[in-house]
Amino acid sequence: MSDSDPSLSGTLLKETALAPWRSSLARALHRNRSRPYSRYFQLATVTAAGHPANRTVVFRDFLPHTNTLTVVTDQRSAKVADIAAHPWAEACWYFTHTREQFRLAGPIAIVGATNLNAELQRARQTSWEALSDNARQQFYWPHPAQPRDPEADFSPRDAGEIPPALFCLVLLAPDRVDHLELRGDPQTRTLYDHQSDGTWQVKTVNP
């Protein structure tokens, strides 16, 4: 998948009503807000070799007027290559205070510096502006996962308002959401499936 695949950009950007799982997720974010790590989730992708890969990422926001989740990454990160090979992901988001899990699976795309879609470039710019100075620093660090050079320069620098070329936005547009609430006896599990007509099928299932 090129990072300017027009059909996928269309899916990710499509203005849409709030999906029915959005209110449950918003409630979980609110009720767990005192724990900063409640904004972290684990993002699973498939490598070019067909192996699963899994890492913790920080939820940034939804793309405006869509149900698309955004995170940010460095172009040099292995997840960029994974997504190029297999543009599909499953996020697993566990909230420790309310003891509930959301699994969100769907197409995923990278928006890098060379993406030609103006609306996606605006979203990339907005995400950069929203980053803390501290979070911006890592985009100026040496190549991730390469051997550490004791002389390497990790000193803070003045990151401007223009995103560096390595800064990428990652877009995940869930197609299926699996919400499990461990509290309650038995537990409550709800599946949300995106239908081809754009609506969501909601089912209560066995935990």
Place this chain on the structure above:
Amino acid sequence: MSDSDPSLSGTLLKETALAPWRSSLARALHRNRSRPYSRYFQLATVTAAGHPANRTVVFRDFLPHTNTLTVVTDQRSAKVADIAAHPWAEACWYFTHTREQFRLAGPIAIVGATNLNAELQRARQTSWEALSDNARQQFYWPHPAQPRDPEADFSPRDAGEIPPALFCLVLLAPDRVDHLELRGDPQTRTLYDHQSDGTWQVKTVNP
């Protein structure tokens, strides 16, 4: 992969010295022990269709004298089919108190009721015995992810010392471990790679 694949059983059971990442993981478990969810991690697999799947599981223990992690599952769970199709996984384990992440990737196997390896059956039995009464109940519940029948029987039952046929042990034998410590400026990242001679290569890399 059959659940009694002899070569994989050999790998998973092989008595071995403690891998060098074990002390860091043991320290993280100890330092985060006041938070019960520190024993949960996210397990990524690949479905038969080639999509990533990701869910929270509970770390049970290491298989004795090995570096193999164990979790338990229901034979009817989707992860059993995933692992049959692609016997490889990556666990992502984030410790919220010490702010560190372990990614553990390697071959994964299911040990079900029909597995013929005596040592693995003993491990399965031991895992069942170590489960709380509450955790045992779910193996008697109706089929996971099937539509919830309001009349379905979720009432507690007296689970005995014999594991039910649906009870499976899951074994993950990490081949590569990626340990990231967010505390510190810059962060510290260590890669552990299992070599063909059984030793581990340890490298400090850029975060």
